[in-house]
Amino acid sequence: MRKIAVEEGLTGLSAWLREQGYMVVNPDHGEEVIATIVTGLDQNFMNMQDISTTGTVINASGMVPSQILSRLKELD
Template sequence: MTRKVAVEDNLSAIKQVLTQRGFTVVSPESKENVMACIVTGMDSNLMDIQHTVTKAPVINADGMTPEQVVARIESLQ
């Protein structure tokens, strides 16, 4: 499985830890095949729009440390 993860731009600490652990970090808008998509939770579906852009798990990083996010991603492998 690819070790490519989509991460929102404002999650720089998580991006840094993922890169250090050997993951490739891309933008969620890149439409690349990723193993997970990391979001802040601020983009919750306020308008009830339901477009599926990825089949990868979406992880809400709100309240999580970068290490917790990495552990969650690694549990997917």
């Protein structure tokens, strides 16, 4: 199963991506993932020194779920 990290607060997106076959984890856990989905590359995210991102960061701001899914499929 493809593992992705989804920023807290994107609960609906997390549930939908699970339905699409993705294992969704919290980015705070530092697990190896193919992508991390965030709502924006704000200063708070960029200064999280205890979080390591192993995959692509996808900024979900302004995107609909199908667009995010398309980006994820490009990584497969």
